Amino acid sequence: MNYPSDAELDRFIRTRLQLLGIDLSVLPEEDADAPADQARVVAAVRRLLRDQMPVVSDFPLDPISVPPVLYTSALSGRLHG
């Protein structure tokens, strides 16, 4: 299986944003002086998808002994009597 190209990832990113109703076109296409521009935002998301999320997906965790925990500290409420 070929890994998606930058262009394919960019299309995915823009399509996902369109599905959510987010209009990226209000930003300049490329302008380093602007607070945000389309090119830098899309590139950053591309890095997240390509470099970081696979690390999470591929990390081995036993599904039985390691359930999800949102609030870890809430579980420490029991004190010795």
Place this chain on the structure above:
Amino acid sequence: MGDGSRQPQDALVDRRSFLVRMGALSAAAAVGCTPVGSGSGAGPAPGRGDVPVDGSPADVGTATGAGAGVDPRAAESFFRELPRPDLSGAAPTDSAEFTAWEAGALLRDGRLGALEHTEAYLARIRRWDGVYQAFNEVTAEAARARARALDGGAAEGILHGIPLAVKDNIHTAGVRTTANSHIFRDFIPDRDATLVSALRGAGFVMVGKSQLGPLATTRALTPDGEVTTVNAWTPGNPDVSPGGSSSGSATAVMARLAASSLGTQTGGSITMPSRAQGTTGLKPTFGRVSLDGVIPLSYTRDHVGPLARDVRDAALVLQAMAGEDHRDPRTLGLPPVPDYLTAATPVEEGGRARVRWDTRLGIFPDWADGGGDGGQNRRAFLREAESVGVDVVEIPVPDGWDELTSGAFNAIRLVERAEPFLPYMKDDVRLMGVTLTSFLSGLFVSGDEYLKGQRAKLALLRLTLEGVLDRCDVVALESHIPFDMIGLPLLALPVGIREMGGVELPDGVLLGGAPFGEERLLAVGTAVQARTDWHRRRPPEPSPADEAWLRRPGARGRLDLDTVAREAQ
């Protein structure tokens, strides 16, 4: 050795039960999210009397409710026994130089008035905040009115007449709460955050809203990226970060514009500015302080804590605001709030400061081996810790620790900022300004990846409890990220000065504790501070050249989108 009459709370938490119970409480914990911005619903703020009270174990029991952990007798004893500042000098002493506990003692003695003390801070704010830009809004008139009212009554609350800065992402009734963002530019809450109500009950005076990175994500900038707050040690050099995102909170304390301040931490935002500027910063265990009325950045990682002059001041602020809050279910069912004031009071043995409880301080290999000022400062800290009776032990890095605390797993938190801010991004992505990337990125973490991240937190907690905190009570950390992820307490302590690029800046160490281990951290910190003067060092006032430089348009510079994303908290 130590305080044999009572154990600190971390010794009472059943760590095995902690782990066994993990599986039962995962999915159900997702209730009770704080609405963004509109969270200031009608109705009275919870006070000490209207919070449900459950049974508290007798051995550690205190009342519940935010701020209700204050035992009046302990507070009275705390202030009675404090040494008083020497006021016998020929020149009048600027009361803004006092720590909160020193001023608190004088206020109780009637030797200092709340209005007099507040005016001392307001004068400094008026003189210097044009340089520091530590505040987003100064509430001078309200502070004076409050101080006058306090002067008319007895000094009962533990923060009676103490001027504090409140980070501008914490709701304050009738005072703009902007989170330094386009989104909340004109937002005025109709009631206080629960923690602010608790602080009012303790008698504090709010002098203003401290500046922060936009939406609490980075060092203090305008929403579009222009630098605002400067590091109090280098006001003429805006390139030196004040630490973020509680930048203004740290600068206000170090520049003597507030006695202490409130910060929030999702990814180092209390401890990083504390280390950058030499304040004592405490991030309590997750859930210890209510997040009601705090603009969320991450539902599972947001914390509120003090940035203070020293450990005792940090304990005062935490004591006043910690506790249960029926408006925030994440605070419910936790161990009762213990007596932080006693924990932060140094004990002596044979005329020398000693740590209150037998304590092992764990260090990972190489933690103290570095060269330069940084390594020397860490070794000096360890020597001082040993001199107060702390047992320093080297511990190995558990297998899997580096992977579970990596940037990839840290990125999982971005989902939790994307979700509440999605309506704003749909309205206009420009509302996010220079912080857009981290908010938008959270929309690209899939459900299975987010779930894996929540499972990884349990794995990391197990590693921490069974591979680190089973060998020590307190651990010296390189990074805040691991304990931010799993909600364990952190204490940043100043440990001297280091030179960076020809500039002298404060240096700080970061200590992590067990669940609800705040007392232990305070006890270690206060014993070390009783023997050292690192926490008393303060920067000189800005020079005329600094002021002139900063008046030039654009002199403070700006951060771009990619830098903000890289440094996002």
